[in-house]
Amino acid sequence: MTNRKKIVIVNNNLVTGGVQKSLVNLLNEIKDKYEVTLFLFSNTGEYKKSIPHQVKVIEANPFLKLLGISQKQSLKEGLLHYFLRSLLVLWTKVFNNYYPFKFLVLTQKKLKDFDIAISYLHSSNDKLFYGGCNEFVLDRTEAKKRIAFVHCDYLSYGGNTKKNKEIYKKFDVVATVSNGCRENLARAIPELITRTVYVRNFHNYKSIVKIANESPIVYPSNFFNIVTVARLSPEKGIIRTIYIIKKLLAENYRIKWHLIGDGPQRAEIERLIKTHSLEENIILHGNQDNPYKYMISADIFLLPSFHEAAPMVIDESKCLSLPVITTNTISAKEMIKENKEGFVCNNNERDLYKEIKKILDNPDLITKCKDFLKAQSYTNKNSLEQFSQIIDN
Numbered sequence: 001m002t003n004r005k006k007i008v009i010v011n012n013n014l015v016t017g018g019v020q021k022s023l024v025n026l027l028n029e030i031k032d033k034y035e036v037t038l039f040l041f042s043n044t045g046e047y048k049k050s051i052p053h054q055v056k057v058i059e060a061n062p063f064l065k066l067l068g069i070s071q072k073q074s075l076k077e078g079l080l081h082y083f084l085r086s087l088l089v090l091w092t093k094v095f096n097n098y099y100p101f102k103f104l105v106l107t108q109k110k111l112k113d114f115d116i117a118i119s120y121l122h123s124s125n126d127k128l129f130y131g132g133c134n135e136f137v138l139d140r141t142e143a144k145k146r147i148a149f150v151h152c153d154y155l156s157y158g159g160n161t162k163k164n165k166e167i168y169k170k171f172d173v174v175a176t177v178s179n180g181c182r183e184n185l186a187r188a189i190p191e192l193i194t195r196t197v198y199v200r201n202f203h204n205y206k207s208i209v210k211i212a213n214e215s216p217i218v219y220p221s222n223f224f225n226i227v228t229v230a231r232l233s234p235e236k237g238i239i240r241t242i243y244i245i246k247k248l249l250a251e252n253y254r255i256k257w258h259l260i261g262d263g264p265q266r267a268e269i270e271r272l273i274k275t276h277s278l279e280e281n282i283i284l285h286g287n288q289d290n291p292y293k294y295m296i297s298a299d300i301f302l303l304p305s306f307h308e309a310a311p312m313v314i315d316e317s318k319c320l321s322l323p324v325i326t327t328n329t330i331s332a333k334e335m336i337k338e339n340k341e342g343f344v345c346n347n348n349e350r351d352l353y354k355e356i357k358k359i360l361d362n363p364d365l366i367t368k369c370k371d372f373l374k375a376q377s378y379t380n381k382n383s384l385e386q387f388s389q390i391i392d393n
Contacts, residue, residue, distance in 0.1 A: 007034045009023070010117070011023055018312050022203075027203065029387075031055055035056070041304065042069045092126075103133070106139070113145040114141060117142075123164040145172045145173065146171050154181065156174075167265055211290050217294050219326050226356075227298040227322075232264065235308075248353070255280065256280075258285060259283065261286070266284070296322065308332070319378040322370075322373070323341065325342060326346070339365070340373075
């Protein structure tokens with residue numbers, strides 16, 4: 001007999017992404033403390049191999065699985081599922097995702113006899129065929145307590161809708177990934193203020209340091225090497241930063257900016273780099289299985305986003321003793337100790353330029369930050385205490 005609490009955690013898949021990475025790290029922290037079941041719409045993705053053997057994994061039926069795979073992947077499930085997904089996506093675009101989600105969720109038998117049911121993926125915009133974890137936990141699980149995780153800045157991510165507000169009101173607890181995210185969620189849904197907490201993301205710090213040191217990139221020492229790991233999409237602020245780098249180069253600063261990642265803006269970014277003859281100074285490395293080997297030897301990590309929730313890459317940079325320059329997004333100031341772990345500037349092009357220029361003119365600031373970061377220890381102790389509190393209380 002076991003007295004461990006029985007938890008079911010629901011997510012769409014294990015494809016590479018911040019939510020999935022944090023989920024896998026969480027599972028590895030709680031695998032022995034609780035009796036954990038992971039319910040996945042689709043048991044696919046690169047992180048599948050990182051699930052600890054103590055965790056029981058259940059995959060959804062072929063209908064609900066459509067919410068965890070792409071249109072192309074659905075073809076492997078057969079023509080029926082391919083055309084059904086196409087129809088549901090079209091309905092969602094024309095109307096919303098309420099009925100498509102309702103239909104798919106109801107095809108799955110209920111998960112019963114759990115103490116805690118957790119939806120680990122936040123609700124999407126009503127016009128997107130993405131998500132459904134909140135609906136599944138509310139409609140198809142039987143548990144004493146239901147918890148929803150929100151991995152975004154609720155006021156900025158595009159899903160602050162009437163439908164989603166009503167969904168979150170039905171949960172016993174809503175957990176965000178930072179205090180700033182918690183405050184914004186409470187502003188959007190005041191009724192949740194007493195039921196909203198925050199649980200910081202989980203990291204595999206030992207693995208990050210180990211992988212980073214396996215084959216670290218050697219950068220030219222006569223340049224100031226900046227690295228950014230991000231999806232190449234509008235909210236990340238890459239385009240505006242190209243003009244900042246161009247301006248600094250015109251002022252004779254010796255800079256190389258290394259971009260790790262891919263995304264919908266890649267073609268536009270490549271065009272701008274070529275148009276302004278920046279190929280030698282802004283280098284696109286694409287998606288990398290090991291971004292940490294690019295980070296560990298860099299001079300500074302740059303995160304120029306317009307909005308973020310609590311980006312995992314900030315804590316990853318810190319554990320590699322890499323100082324961070326970031327724009328002031330919702331969690332930046334609670335994640336970075338100013339002038340010790342990095343620098344937070346106002347979220348506009350002018351102030352971002354001034355902050356980078358300040359660092360270039362005062363390299364001792366980088367040295368001080370690196371010395372501070374090297375002296376710190378990095379664990380999931382606080383995150384685990386925050387998680388345990390909402391489970392055990």
